[in-house]
Each structure stands twice: as C-alpha cells, then as structure tokens.
Amino acid sequence: MTLTHYLTLGAIVFLIGIFGALTRRNIIGILMSIELIFNAANINLAAFNRFLHPQGVAGQAVALFFITIAAAEVVVGLALVLAIYRNTDTVYVEDFSLLKG
Template identity: 75%
Template sequence: MTLAPYLFLSACLFVIGLFGALTRRNVIGILMSVELMFNGANINLVAFNRFLHPQSTLGQAVTVFTITVAAAEIVVGLALVLAIYREVSTVYAEDFNLLRG
C-alpha cells in the first residue's frame, strides 16, 4: 500500500466537503460538510504519520486534538442553529439576514 491513494482519498473528501459547504442552503448541511472537511484533514495527518514518520505518533496525537476541536465546533454550531431557528423559524442560510432579531 502506498501513500498516494490515502492522500487522494483525503483530498476527495475535503473537496466534497468544500462543495457542500459552498452550495448547501441548509445550515445543518453546511455543518455536516465542514465535518467532512475535518475528516479529510485527519486522514491526511494519520497517513503522513504512518508513511513518513513511522517511529513517531505525533500526527495521531494531533488528530485526537482535531477530533476534540471538531466536537466542540459542532456542539456550539448546532446550539446556535437551534437558537436562530427558535427566532426566525428557518434553517436556510439565505434567510439569516438579521443580526438582531
């Protein structure tokens, strides 16, 4: 097994997430796309760790940090989505045009 298929898989996952974050109308869909981008970056970290520095595990430790930050991000994001939904009763990003409801 070589490194390039792993990198190509992570690039594809990142690009799919980027496309979703750019084009989804639903805010929950945008948050899910951002999670896909996080996962692409995580595959990259672990793959470089495995193939270029197999004697170290620093890449995997950083991946654990990334997973934690992603969890914090999605929790706060979904709480914000729920708070906004309670105010304006929509989850579509183009309808979020008021800073103060």
C-alpha cells in the same frame, strides 16, 4: 499502497466537503460538510504519520486534538442553529439576515 492513495482519498473527501459547504442551503447540511472536511484532514494526518514518521505518534496526537475541537465546534454550532431557528423560524442560510436589521 503508497502515500499517494491516502492523500488522494483525503483530497476527494475534502473537496466533497467544500462543495457541500458552498452549495447547501440548509445550515445543518453546511455543518455536516464541515465535519467531512475535518475528517479529510485527519486521514491526511494519520497517513503522513504512518508513511513518513512511523516511529513517532505526533500526527495521531494532532488528529486526536482535531477530533476534540471538532466535537466542541459542532456542539456550539448546533446550539447556535437552535437559537437562530427559534428567532427566525427557518434553517435556510439566505434567510439569516438578522444582522442587516
């Protein structure tokens, strides 16, 4: 196994996440796709740590920070989705036109 294998896996998961974030109509689907993107970044960080700098753990520490920030992001995001759903009664992003008046 070389570093290329892990980077390719990270790239594939990242692009699947990008595809989902661009095409899903459901706001929760977009949030799930963003979680996939975070995980692709974490795979890359852990792989770089293991292959290029095996004596340190800085890559894994940054990945831990990413996991924490992702948890905070998804909690606030889901609370916002619930608040928007209460006002607009829909989960489809093309109907979220509150700011247009």
